[in-house]
Amino acid sequence: MAMAHPTTYEAIGYTGDKNSFPLVAFPREIPAPRPDELLINVIGSSLNPLEFKLADLNFFGNTPPVALGFDVSGTVVAVGKDVKDYAVGDSVVAMSDCNGNGGWATGGSGGYAVAREYLSAKKPEAVSFADAGALPVCFLAAYLGLFEHVRPGDTVYIPGGAGGVGHLAIQMAANALGAEKVISSGSSNGSKELILRSGAHTFLDYKLEDTTQRVLDLTDGRGADVVFDPTYSEQSYVGSAKAVRHGGKWVVLGVGPGRTSRTQITESPVDAILAEKSAKHINANVLDYFMGSRVIEEATKDFLRGAMAASMRWHVKDLVRPVVSEEIVSSVEAINAGLSKLRQASGVHGKIAVNLSYR
Numbered sequence: 001m002a003m004a005h006p007t008t009y010e011a012i013g014y015t016g017d018k019n020s021f022p023l024v025a026f027p028r029e030i031p032a033p034r035p036d037e038l039l040i041n042v043i044g045s046s047l048n049p050l051e052f053k054l055a056d057l058n059f060f061g062n063t064p065p066v067a068l069g070f071d072v073s074g075t076v077v078a079v080g081k082d083v084k085d086y087a088v089g090d091s092v093v094a095m096s097d098c099n100g101n102g103g104w105a106t107g108g109s110g111g112y113a114v115a116r117e118y119l120s121a122k123k124p125e126a127v128s129f130a131d132a133g134a135l136p137v138c139f140l141a142a143y144l145g146l147f148e149h150v151r152p153g154d155t156v157y158i159p160g161g162a163g164g165v166g167h168l169a170i171q172m173a174a175n176a177l178g179a180e181k182v183i184s185s186g187s188s189n190g191s192k193e194l195i196l197r198s199g200a201h202t203f204l205d206y207k208l209e210d211t212t213q214r215v216l217d218l219t220d221g222r223g224a225d226v227v228f229d230p231t232y233s234e235q236s237y238v239g240s241a242k243a244v245r246h247g248g249k250w251v252v253l254g255v256g257p258g259r260t261s262r263t264q265i266t267e268s269p270v271d272a273i274l275a276e277k278s279a280k281h282i283n284a285n286v287l288d289y290f291m292g293s294r295v296i297e298e299a300t301k302d303f304l305r306g307a308m309a310a311s312m313r314w315h316v317k318d319l320v321r322p323v324v325s326e327e328i329v330s331s332v333e334a335i336n337a338g339l340s341k342l343r344q345a346s347g348v349h350g351k352i353a354v355n356l357s358y359r
């Protein structure tokens, strides 16, 4: 079933195979959803480092041009034949398909993204399109990193807590999962303010302090029960691995130690540090669900559905909400400027939201 919509629009993304930042606009046919997908007219989105990394390296191996913009909120305009729980006209939030179907567009009338039904959720009226569009990638990253690992009463250490992932992870640990103490780090007053506002009990300045020693001091020498490191910094990994307790869990976001550049593998002492403490090394990676021909099992789909539903439920309950430090319109210039800020890997607080419906 489908709602009347145009057949083409101006998407924003990359057209070369490598080193394709800054992004450009290009005409794109609006795709038909596959059997388990929704086609969404996108109203809200946000920026993620993933988008400039894909323009740099095209690591999913998609054939350009590739439309970017994987965080999406908007209105369903068509559903695949196997989709049961969504209908045309529903307001939804989703992580769109990383294999080339992001939702950014020029013009102010919204882009068009396809998303798998199990990476979508209905958007309650109480949640704005802007907030919903700022959640998916970072919320899923924090959920994968924490949901099955944090127990009520735990002490959790989250370096980089002012980032897109970090500020949601602090709220999740402190407000939704029952952590007793959340320790986090950043490098500026703006980061400190956001980290404490997100619910962390202690802020550490990673440029000025020995953060490992501070975590050990704050836990009577024991170390944190769970460390979730979303910094993509090899230097942070070494320090945060040393801050986990004996038998604790060290959860890293994405590809993990020695692989952060994605182009070469470097030596990392992290596994040796963790082995000495009998601590578990856990990788949380949202991108795994889009790799190659990976078959996603039903239990995994249910887990992801649960995560997307939680992103809306916890927002309504005021437990986990995105903090938008800047809202830009969906133009090539504004998106390139925003992604250039994110490329510094420091200094952006919370999320940069993208408004696609500004006409």
Ligand SMILES: NC(=O)c1ccc[n+]([C@@H]2O[C@H](COP(=O)([O-])OP(=O)(O)OC[C@H]3O[C@@H](n4cnc5c(N)ncnc54)[C@H](OP(=O)(O)O)[C@@H]3O)[C@@H](O)[C@H]2O)c1
Binding pocket: 048, 049, 050, 053, 137, 138, 141, 159, 160, 161, 162, 163, 164, 165, 166, 185, 186, 187, 188, 191, 206, 230, 231, 232, 233, 235, 236, 253, 254, 255, 284, 285, 286, 287, 342, 345, 346, 347, 348, 350
């Ligand atoms: N594979 C996945 O599943 C997945 C999903 C989402 C994100 N990611 C990746 O995860 C990383 C973070 O994403 P994001 O959206 O949160 O990025 P972001 O908004 O740019 O945040 C980066 C944060 O890292 C902090 N930081 C940088 N170096 C640090 C260090 N040495 N110690 C402690 N904190 C440090 C910065 O703090 P200050 O500003 O205070 O310096 C900043 O708050 C990116 O590389 C992204 O690509 C991966």
